Amino acid sequence: MSQTLYLECYSGISGDMTVAALLDLGADQSVLETALKSLPVTGFDIVISRVKKAGLDVCDFHVKLDQDHENHDHDMAYLHGDHHHHHSDEHGHAHDDASELQHHEQLQKKTYSHANRGLLEIVAIIRQAAITDHAKELAIRIFSIIADAEAKAHGVEREQVHFHEVGAVDSIVDIVAVAVCLDNLNIREVIVPELYEGRGFVRCQHGIIPIPVPAVTHIAASHGLNLHLTSTEGELITPTGAAIVAAIKTGDQLPKQFTIEKTGMGAGKRTYDRPSLLRAMLITDKTKNSGGIFKLESNIDDCGGEILGFVMDRLFAAGARDVHYTPVYMKKNRPGYLLNVICKKDAIEELEQIIFEETTTIGIRRIQMESTGLRRTVKRILTSLGEAQVKVCELESGKRIYPEYASVAELCQKHRMAYQDAYHIIKKECEAAEGISQRTLAELNRFELPLTLGPDYN
Numbered sequence: 001m002s003q004t005l006y007l008e009c010y011s012g013i014s015g016d017m018t019v020a021a022l023l024d025l026g027a028d029q030s031v032l033e034t035a036l037k038s039l040p041v042t043g044f045d046i047v048i049s050r051v052k053k054a055g056l057d058v059c060d061f062h063v064k065l066d067q068d069h070e071n072h073d074h075d076m077a078y079l080h081g082d083h084h085h086h087h088s089d090e091h092g093h094a095h096d097d098a099s100e101l102q103h104h105e106q107l108q109k110k111t112y113s114h115a116n117r118g119l120l121e122i123v124a125i126i127r128q129a130a131i132t133d134h135a136k137e138l139a140i141r142i143f144s145i146i147a148d149a150e151a152k153a154h155g156v157e158r159e160q161v162h163f164h165e166v167g168a169v170d171s172i173v174d175i176v177a178v179a180v181c182l183d184n185l186n187i188r189e190v191i192v193p194e195l196y197e198g199r200g201f202v203r204c205q206h207g208i209i210p211i212p213v214p215a216v217t218h219i220a221a222s223h224g225l226n227l228h229l230t231s232t233e234g235e236l237i238t239p240t241g242a243a244i245v246a247a248i249k250t251g252d253q254l255p256k257q258f259t260i261e262k263t264g265m266g267a268g269k270r271t272y273d274r275p276s277l278l279r280a281m282l283i284t285d286k287t288k289n290s291g292g293i294f295k296l297e298s299n300i301d302d303c304g305g306e307i308l309g310f311v312m313d314r315l316f317a318a319g320a321r322d323v324h325y326t327p328v329y330m331k332k333n334r335p336g337y338l339l340n341v342i343c344k345k346d347a348i349e350e351l352e353q354i355i356f357e358e359t360t361t362i363g364i365r366r367i368q369m370e371s372t373g374l375r376r377t378v379k380r381i382l383t384s385l386g387e388a389q390v391k392v393c394e395l396e397s398g399k400r401i402y403p404e405y406a407s408v409a410e411l412c413q414k415h416r417m418a419y420q421d422a423y424h425i426i427k428k429e430c431e432a433a434e435g436i437s438q439r440t441l442a443e444l445n446r447f448e449l450p451l452t453l454g455p456d457y458n
């Protein structure tokens, strides 16, 4: 069964935090390790461990790079210190013709080592990995979102974007790992209400850039992400984190009522004034699974009574909770009927097919509704007239018994009695069998009205 993931981003989000949170939620570590070994990329190793964050036991996913591939991603002095930039070149992102040629040569190779990759090379790397098509498609989607944001930030075409930090080995590993873990957990719905972000400036290979960094603002703008700015000094949302959310988010509203099946916590590497944590939860939407009901509606002015009677029977037989018609005056003053069908979500498809097949309608409206129901049990109780089927409903003030129509009608026929008489006997005897005693007037007085009614209450 597919699951709903809720990402709680109170300390922002990055690639490694997401992988760690998903592993903590139960993504298969050996599946991930096999997937990452199949990447045609050298110079890295992964370490999965437990660390403490604000005293909490949290999963950590670390991509260990060899010396040739090391960057400053987790070096707070480099990111936020005022020492001089390590790299003298503030390189742009556009390819010239020569580097374009070099790219295409490299696409032919089976392994890739340099850090300044373009989207085409990264896609080629992902395609060669031994991972599912769904995971490949997801990883490519995340990188494409980053490529579009980088293109906007640096004023170049998407194909000319040359990734630096975000195209380095650790980013490829993080993004492929996120895709493999989500696929492994069979997650199809993802709710991310908001992303908390810090403020100030951060150093990257181009120089010192404002927070949220441009790649993040472009991703947030193009994909409707809700940002929540805080007074924390520093970058809480990385471009990779924002792109992951943009690629997988299916909603930003948590259901009104849900249960938590599992929680996972992933550690971030950077230290700020708040613990660097990403909390992920697998949740079940209780409004969908229990009270979630729908009304199907259709106005019909050109369909005979026999057909409407017949379709009602078919709808009930196919699982409709209720079916009824309301007489209406439609356009051009035509008398017609409004067909109302109440049903559960999983019955919608079949019921709509029946309505289209049987009636002349060419459109059905669908409305999701909320409902409240009393707890009820259907019981068969032995009475002096025979066995009767009743519904026993529970209210705060006590139980109520409702004899079922078909059962009362059967006993009426058997004893040649009037319906009301049989109903009365069955109800009384079933109430006694269920221990429902006759209540006094004081017990029944729920509106706190005077017990002796005055002359105004005629």
Ligand SMILES: O=C([S-])c1cc(C(=O)S)c[n+]([C@@H]2O[C@H](COP(=O)(O)O)[C@@H](O)[C@H]2O)c1
Pocket: 014, 015, 073, 150, 153, 162, 163, 164, 165, 166, 167, 171, 202, 203, 204, 205, 209, 213, 214, 215, 216, 235, 238, 239, 240, 241
């Ligand atoms: O590498 C590039 S081009 C780059 C661009 C930007 C822009 O916002 S533009 C920002 N950064 C910084 O790189 C690190 C790593 O990001 P990951 O997404 O790979 O974790 C981060 O601090 C970015 O702000 C790089």
Ligand code: NI
Pocket: 150, 153, 154, 215
């Ligand atoms: Ni950039």
